[in-house]
Amino acid sequence: MTAVPLKRALISVSDKGGLIELGQALAARGVELLSTGGSAKALRDAGLTVKDVAEVTGFPEMMDGRVKTLHPKVHGGLLALRDNPDHAAAMDVHGIGGIDLLVVNLYPFEATVASGADEATCIENIDIGGPAMIRAGAKNQGFTCVVTDPEDYAALMAELDANDGATTLPFRQRQSAIAYGRTAAYDAAVATWMARFEETPRRVAAAGRLAQPMRYGENPHQAAALYVDGSNRPGVATATQHQGKDLSYNNINDTDAAVELVAEFTADPAVAIIKHANPCGVATGATLAEAYQRAFDCDRTSAFGGIVALNGTLDADTARLITGIFTEVVIAPAATDEAREIFAAKKNLRLLTTGTLPDPRQPRRMMKQVAGGWLAQDHDTGFVADADFRVVTKLAPTDAQLRDLRLAWTVAKHVKSNAIIYVKDGATVGIGAGQMSRVDSSRIAARKALDVAEVLGLPQSAAVGSVVASDAFFPFADGLLAAAEAGATAVIQPGGSMRDDEVIAAADDAGLAMVFTGMRHFRH
The missing domain is CATH 3.40.140.20 (AICAR transformylase, duplication domain)
Incomplete structure (x- = not known):
C-alpha cells in the first residue's frame, strides 16, 4: 500500500515547539488525536479534543511517568500490517486501533548532560517509551508515518495537502530514516555517557546532528557535511x-x-x-x-x-x-x-x-576511521607543570628561557609530527612540521627563522638566542645539534631515548640548557 489516509495520530513530545499549530492542523483534517501527559494538557488547553493514551490502554500513567506507552494497544497500533489478515484479526479481537501518525521527540538527555546535571537527573532523562515507539512505527513504514523533529511538521503538512490527507510511501520511508537516525544518535549519547564506567568500552557509538551541508570536502570530488555532537x-x-x-x-x-x-x-x-x-x-x-x-x-x-x-x-x-x-x-x-x-x-x-574558550584539559574521546574499524583515544590533555620540568644539563634555563620553553612546548602539542618549534621573547620564530625526519623539521624551522630575520631586517637569524621544543625525544644528537647551529640556547623535549646520555652530552658540549618533560605530544 502506498498512500495511507491519516485518521489517527499519537502525539507525545518533550519539545512543545510547534505542537499547538500541529494539533490544530491535524484536527482541522478530522484526525483523531491521542496523547500523553504534558502534550495532552497543552493540546486541551488550546481547545482541542484529545484522548489520553491511558483511555486506550486501560492503564494509568505510573511510576512518575516511566510507564505509560509500553502497552500492546499502543505498539500493536504502530506495528500492525493492515493488509495481513492475521494482524487484522488480532486487532479486532484485542480492540487495537491503527496509529497512522506517530509524533514523538525524546526527553532532552543530551541537553541535560551538557548542562552539567547530576547523575540521577541525567538518568531520569533517558527516554524509554519514546525510542520504543519510534522504532516500532519506523519499522512499519508501509503504514505508519513517524515524525521526530518539529522542523518536519511543515513537511508533514505539505505532504498531507499534496495527497488529499494521506502520506505516501516515499515520505514515510524518508521519515523512517530520520527516525532511526534519531534513536541511534540518542542511544549513542547515552552509551557515550555511560562509557565512563568502562576503561575501554566493549562497543562504541558516535552520533551527531547535521549542522551544515557543504559544497564539498577537502577536494571538490568529496562530499562533506558538518555535524554537531550535542556536547556544546x-x-x-x-x-x-x-x-x-x-x-x-x-x-x-x-x-x-x-x-x-x-x-x-x-x-x-x-x-x-x-x-x-x-x-x-x-x-x-x-x-x-x-x-x-x-x-x-x-x-x-x-x-x-x-x-x-x-x-x-x-x-x-x-x-x-x-x-x-x-x-x-x-x-x-x-x-x-x-x-x-x-x-x-x-x-x-x-x-x-564562541562566547568562551574550550577547556584544553577537559577529557573527551577522539575517534578516527580506518579501513574496517575505528581508532579511539583520549584527547591529548597532557600537561606538565614548570615545576616538573627536569633539568638534565649542566646549564639550567633562566626564567626568561623557561617562559619561552613553556610556550614552545605548548605549541609543539598542536603541530603535526615531527614537530620542531623555535620561540624567542614570547613568539614563535620558526616552525617545522610534519616531516618524516626530525632533522628535516629542525632544518625547516631554522630556515623559517632566517626568513623572519630577512622580513624584519634583522642582522642574523631570528633563532639566535631562541629556545627550541621537540614534540618527541631526539633519537640522535643530530637534530639537537641542528638546533644549536641555528642559534638555540635552550631545549625542551620529552626525553626517553636509548641515547639520552649522548644527546645530553652533546647539549652540554654546545652550551645548551635542556629540560625533559617525560611526556611526548605526537600529533598525526
Missing part, C-alpha cells in the same frame, strides 16, 4: 558566525585547530595563526594587537589566507591589523562593535565568536 563544547562547531559565506570543510578543520591551540593560553593575550591545520605563527603580548603582529611576523607568507584565533575579545586595533592581508576566518570569544564594523568592509572574511 565551545569551538568552531558551536560558534556564532557574524559575517561571510559558509565555512568550508577545510575552514572548519583549520579553525578547530586554531581555537584549540589558543585556548591553551590564559595568562596573557595570545594569537595563533593556522594554515592547513598547522600553526604558522603563535605569540603572546601585552595586547592582542601586539600578539597578532608578532605571530604574523613569524611567517607572513603562510599567514596569507590563514585562520586567526584570539584568546580574548577582538578589538578595533587588532581588527585593523588583521584586515591588512586576506584572512579566511577569525575566531575569538567575543568582538567589540567597532571591530565588527571594521570587518564588515571585508565581505569574504568570516568572523566567529
Whole structure:
C-alpha cells in the first residue's frame, strides 16, 4: 500500500515547539488525536479534543511517568500490517486501533548532560517509551508515518495537502530514516555517557546532528557535511558566525585547530595563526594587537589566507591589523562593535565568536576511521607543570628561557609530527612540521627563522638566542645539534631515548640548557 489516509495520530513530545499549530492542523483534517501527559494538557488547553493514551490502554500513567506507552494497544497500533489478515484479526479481537501518525521527540538527555546535571537527573532523562515507539512505527513504514523533529511538521503538512490527507510511501520511508537516525544518535549519547564506567568500552557509538551541508570536502570530488555532537563544547562547531559565506570543510578543520591551540593560553593575550591545520605563527603580548603582529611576523607568507584565533575579545586595533592581508576566518570569544564594523568592509572574511574558550584539559574521546574499524583515544590533555620540568644539563634555563620553553612546548602539542618549534621573547620564530625526519623539521624551522630575520631586517637569524621544543625525544644528537647551529640556547623535549646520555652530552658540549618533560605530544 502506498498512500495511507491519516485518521489517527499519537502525539507525545518533550519539545512543545510547534505542537499547538500541529494539533490544530491535524484536527482541522478530522484526525483523531491521542496523547500523553504534558502534550495532552497543552493540546486541551488550546481547545482541542484529545484522548489520553491511558483511555486506550486501560492503564494509568505510573511510576512518575516511566510507564505509560509500553502497552500492546499502543505498539500493536504502530506495528500492525493492515493488509495481513492475521494482524487484522488480532486487532479486532484485542480492540487495537491503527496509529497512522506517530509524533514523538525524546526527553532532552543530551541537553541535560551538557548542562552539567547530576547523575540521577541525567538518568531520569533517558527516554524509554519514546525510542520504543519510534522504532516500532519506523519499522512499519508501509503504514505508519513517524515524525521526530518539529522542523518536519511543515513537511508533514505539505505532504498531507499534496495527497488529499494521506502520506505516501516515499515520505514515510524518508521519515523512517530520520527516525532511526534519531534513536541511534540518542542511544549513542547515552552509551557515550555511560562509557565512563568502562576503561575501554566493549562497543562504541558516535552520533551527531547535521549542522551544515557543504559544497564539498577537502577536494571538490568529496562530499562533506558538518555535524554537531550535542556536547556544546565551545569551538568552531558551536560558534556564532557574524559575517561571510559558509565555512568550508577545510575552514572548519583549520579553525578547530586554531581555537584549540589558543585556548591553551590564559595568562596573557595570545594569537595563533593556522594554515592547513598547522600553526604558522603563535605569540603572546601585552595586547592582542601586539600578539597578532608578532605571530604574523613569524611567517607572513603562510599567514596569507590563514585562520586567526584570539584568546580574548577582538578589538578595533587588532581588527585593523588583521584586515591588512586576506584572512579566511577569525575566531575569538567575543568582538567589540567597532571591530565588527571594521570587518564588515571585508565581505569574504568570516568572523566567529564562541562566547568562551574550550577547556584544553577537559577529557573527551577522539575517534578516527580506518579501513574496517575505528581508532579511539583520549584527547591529548597532557600537561606538565614548570615545576616538573627536569633539568638534565649542566646549564639550567633562566626564567626568561623557561617562559619561552613553556610556550614552545605548548605549541609543539598542536603541530603535526615531527614537530620542531623555535620561540624567542614570547613568539614563535620558526616552525617545522610534519616531516618524516626530525632533522628535516629542525632544518625547516631554522630556515623559517632566517626568513623572519630577512622580513624584519634583522642582522642574523631570528633563532639566535631562541629556545627550541621537540614534540618527541631526539633519537640522535643530530637534530639537537641542528638546533644549536641555528642559534638555540635552550631545549625542551620529552626525553626517553636509548641515547639520552649522548644527546645530553652533546647539549652540554654546545652550551645548551635542556629540560625533559617525560611526556611526548605526537600529533598525526
